[in-house]
Amino acid sequence: xSETNQEFEPRIVAFVCNWCTYAGADLAGTSRLKYxxxxxxxxxxxxxxIDFMLLLKAFEEGADGIIVSGCHPNDCHYTSGNFHxxxxxxxxxxxxxxxxxxxxxxHFTWVSAAEGAKWADIVNETVADIRAxxxxxEYKSIASNFEKEAAK
Amino acid sequence: xxxxxxxxxxxxxxxTVGLVIGYEQGTHGTRPKFCRKAEDAATLILNxxxxxxxxxxxxxxxxxxxxxVAVTATLAVMRTVVQLTAEHQxxxxxxxxxxxxGDEVLQMAxxxxxxxxxxxxxxxxxxxxxxLLSKLKALSREERWNFxxxxxxxxxxxxACRASCPLCYCNRCIVEVNCPQWIKPWAAxxxxxxxxxxxxxxxxxxxxxxxxxxxxxxxxxxxxxxxISMAGDIKEAFGVASGTGNIxxxxxxxxxxxxxxxxxx
Numbered sequence: 190x191s192e193t194n195q196e197f198e199p200r201i202v203a204f205v206c207n208w209c210t211y212a213g214a215d216l217a218g219t220s221r222l223k224y225x226x227x228x229x230x231x232x233x234x235x236x237x238x239i240d241f242m243l244l245l246k247a248f249e250e251g252a253d254g255i256i257v258s259g260c261h262p263n264d265c266h267y268t269s270g271n272f273h274x275x276x277x278x279x280x281x282x283x284x285x286x287x288x289x290x291x292x293x294x295x296h297f298t299w300v301s302a303a304e305g306a307k308w309a310d311i312v313n314e315t316v317a318d319i320r321a322x323x324x325x326x327e328y329k330s331i332a333s334n335f336e337k338e339a340a341k
Numbered sequence: 342x343x344x345x346x347x348x349x350x351x352x353x354x355x356x357t358v359g360l361v362i363g364y365e366q367g368t369h370g371t372r373p374k375f376c377r378k379a380e381d382a383a384t385l386i387l388n389x390x391x392x393x394x395x396x397x398x399x400x401x402x403x404x405x406x407x408x409x410v411a412v413t414a415t416l417a418v419m420r421t422v423v424q425l426t427a428e429h430q431x432x433x434x435x436x437x438x439x440x441x442x443g444d445e446v447l448q449m450a451x452x453x454x455x456x457x458x459x460x461x462x463x464x465x466x467x468x469x470x471x472x473l474l475s476k477l478k479a480l481s482r483e484e485r486w487n488f489x490x491x492x493x494x495x496x497x498x499x500x501a502c503r504a505s506c507p508l509c510y511c512n513r514c515i516v517e518v519n520c521p522q523w524i525k526p527w528a529a530x531x532x533x534x535x536x537x538x539x540x541x542x543x544x545x546x547x548x549x550x551x552x553x554x555x556x557x558x559x560x561x562x563x564x565x566x567x568x569i570s571m572a573g574d575i576k577e578a579f580g581v582a583s584g585t586g587n588i589x590x591x592x593x594x595x596x597x598x599x600x601x602x603x604x605x606x
Binding site: 192245249262277278285287297332 | 484531535565567593596597
């Protein structure tokens with residue numbers, strides 16, 4: 190199938206915590222909710238475990254958008270992992286924006302184990318947003334820079 | 342002999358300290374001077390040309406040993422001592438700070454004294470840095486991206502920014518970890534940018550704003566702007582001033598339940 194006549198299908202990577210959002214996504218599935226299939230879910234023990242480098246690596250490997258999701262504040266399985274993560278993302282987001290990386294492509298959200306419908310909505314919204322923004326060619330062009338130079 | 346040299350020589354001959362770290366005149370500007378004997382202290386100087394942050398030497402055990410040490414301090418060095426002590430890299434009371442108040446030599450032995458002095462002598466950004474920072478913030482995102490990618494293109498991955506930074510004291514740096522290899526070791530725009538993002542993120546709330554990274558950079562990337570911008574974000578979001586030896590814990594290893602989260606939906 191050629192992609193030329195088709196709508197752009199964004200590639201989304203979701204970094205989610207095991208205890209809330211992963212269970213929420215599971216609930217969306219068992220509730221037979223339909224949502225966009227563009228998302229690849231990566232399960233982590235906690236949002237506190239989601240290293241900021243993972244987000245950069247996702248962009249490097251061709252993601253057009255990223256979802257980061259975990260337990261609502263005060264609901265963390267490990268008490269404070271999401272509080273620490275929240276601070277980290279505040280700082281990280283500011284730095285990325287200052288460096289000119291498109292922070293609109295990273296969606297941060299809290300989805301509990303009971304919010305299957307919210308998860309489906311988040312994915313659909315993210316896919317629609319990223320579809321409007323288009324592929325993240327800016328980042329991909331520098332990601333393959335070394336290979337291009339090596340091929341010269 | 343200057344009063345500073347006399348003081349340093351006295352500390353050494355009394356045996357109060359085993360080492361005085363300071364500056365002396367070199368062939369190209371000032372350079373660090375390590376005094377272990379009283380006569381070494383004769384050439385010590387301290388003026389506004391002393392720009393290297395010699396506070397970084399304080400975390401090198403092979404240099405310092407286990408005894409007390411004195412350091413002739415600019416404001417940046419004092420901030421470094423305060424921050425390193427808060428991070429338990431230095432023991433309060435083990436470092437004697439020698440500063441100049443006009444012609445008089447001040448001897449500060451405790452963090453509280455240094456903090457008091459720093460509070461009375463705030464240091465502002467240079468006009469040049471302020472202008473560049475506000476220019477960058479006023480640009481569109483795409484323009485900022487182009488600016489930084491162009492800058493990152495110049496980077497030769499010499500890690501002078503890391504070597505010069507007094508707060509970069511990990512025994513094993515992430516760029517030397519190769520399993521997994523987070524950051525590719527060669528110099529290319531992406532890995533250069535990833536390295537800088539890592540370096541700056543690890544400085545969150547800790548950077549003392551001495552500008553050593555900036556001055557050390559052989560290709561003149563305005564590295565300082567990254568940490569300055571981040572310190573501004575941190576101040577705005579958490580009300581914490583960067584690199585002031587916050588004893589409640591570092592910004593990223595502490596939290597408040599009511600931290601704002603206007604970007605999380």
